[in-house]
Amino acid sequence: MQERERLLEIEDLKVEYITDSGVVHAVNGVSFGLDHGEIIGIVGETGAGKTTIALSIMRLLQTPPARMAGGSIRLGGTDILKESKKNMRQIRGKKVSMIFQDPMTALNPLETVGAQVEEVILIHEKLSRVDARKKAVEILEMVGIKGERFQDYPSQFSGGMKQRIVIAIALACRPELLIADEPTTALDVTIQNQVLALIRNLKNELNTSVILITHDLGIVAEMCEKVAVIYAGEIVEFGEIAQIYDHTLHPYTRGLFGSIPNINATADRLQPIPGSMHDPRIEKKGCVFADRCAIRQECCEKEKPELSAAGEGHYVRCFFAS
Amino acid sequence: MNSKVETRDLKKYFQTPTGTLHAVDGVSLKIGERQTLGVVGESGCGKSTLGRLIIKLLGNTDGSLFFDGKDITNIDKKELRELRWKMQMIFQDPYSSVNPRMTVSQIIAEPLKIQNKLTGSEREERVEELMKTVGLDSRYRMTYPHELDGGRRQRISIARALALNPSFIVCDEPVSALDVSIQAQILNLLKDLQDQFGMTFLFISHNLAVVKYISHSIMVMYLGVSVEQCQTEELFGNPLHPYTRALLSAVPVADIHHQKKEIAIKGELTSPINPPPGCRFAPRCPCSSERCFQETPKQKEVKKGHLVACHLYE
Incomplete structure (x- = not known):
């Protein structure tokens, strides 16, 4: 494989939410990088901080209640967290764009889908209306929406089609980075397949880098090259897909694999992770996963394990994972 | 085996401004005592409507319904009240189903x-x-x-x-809103409860892996009709209907060595309002022939205990 250039570098990102009942430590020192044309999966459960990371990259977090408590996000040389609001408007849509879980709410119901694709192009590119329209039609056709439906409204499309339109808007200006936050969770499995294939093809054709946020380990296996497993705002395991799936190290990652029924095997019994995620308002001294962990020892409650190398490019945050 | 619940040609139509919506269009099924029947299908296939019909939260348009061998299609309110003690429901969204x-x-x-x-x-x-x-x-x-x-x-x-x-519970996507680690806890709980109290379940889900884990037998629904019904191992080992095959091939598997044999199906669900004659799946089916668009296939037993509604198997 040829050497690829670094596109995104997140270092020690910390995000908090200030709430009436205390400070929620949503993201707690997350670092990872992404090359051009690479797909990385971020896996974790509700409240793990996946979406907060995505919205931080987009600078779409509302502050307050959110507070960027530290770290940096560098996208192709620019430090996103230090950019002005005005510059961010140039970056969003042009360099990085995001697709959301629910295509039903991501589109404006009162505007035709064509106009919504055209709008992004008009904002970011110096094109005449006619050319912008031409380009919008092209992009819609690329995602499989016929040009003659340009003047239709979102309500006239099904869920899968709407997600295609959302993807068309996200890709209209050929961003270098696409963040897909649970892009197929609201879709049926046969439609999900079509949308995933579309993202994969676009990545291959346009060399777009993709951050795919999902809770579905099956989708990650199909789509991603690298995986970050995130729990309670921290990366607990990071590595190439083969490392994570075939040499699973962290007890939480193992727990995730033990929790999903496999369609290819007959399991007598699933092995769920006991308990549920701890209250993110309470900062934990030791390992964030300790109270649900099967192999915890005394030191886990007292000291926080570092994310340390367990192999070439494989990192794990656990004292006893081996 | 005695069947706990049985439906015969159960139908539910809704009148809409644009025509008659065939939500459930002639479903026959049997669930044995202490068994779990999994119902899978994509959104809009009528699986939730079916669940509500069986528990009589909705009245059926046609067909009949049996519980413990007794015809309960037209029972009166008082009887229904007492019957409800025996049949319960668990809903998808734990956020909106409790006060x-x-x-x-x-x-x-x-x-x-x-x-x-x-x-x-x-x-x-x-x-x-x-x-x-x-x-x-x-x-x-x-x-x-x-x-x-x-x-x-x-x-x-x-x-x-x-x-x-209760002796019978309809579980309508009970784990879909939950995280995977929690989902596994609830699935194990439901299994244990069945062993402990000998309950019968109708388990509705869009997640094939979950249905496989919990069910003894499975029914695959497409646009209001049952396209395939059989024991769980049989369905996964020997799927017959083109829709079942496509569905199985589309599931992402959490194993990087899994060889995906993709059977692409075109387009999306067609409208259940005033459906045209013929097989409901024909417009998306990779194997459809002219006959499929004219004649509705009847569900037939092609192997012992394996029912399929498809012209390929006649």
């Missing part, structure tokens, strides 16, 4: 209160017992649902469903 203004113990005690057979202190004892059964710590008795996470909330609705010792 936010009631405490956990009030929610679980509600069916007992309505049944009015127990005294106050007996009820409290029963609530305690139920909470233990579903794995809810008794310290949550006085808390409100919003203070608990999704998994615990789903445990509340399971405890409520169990309160009157």
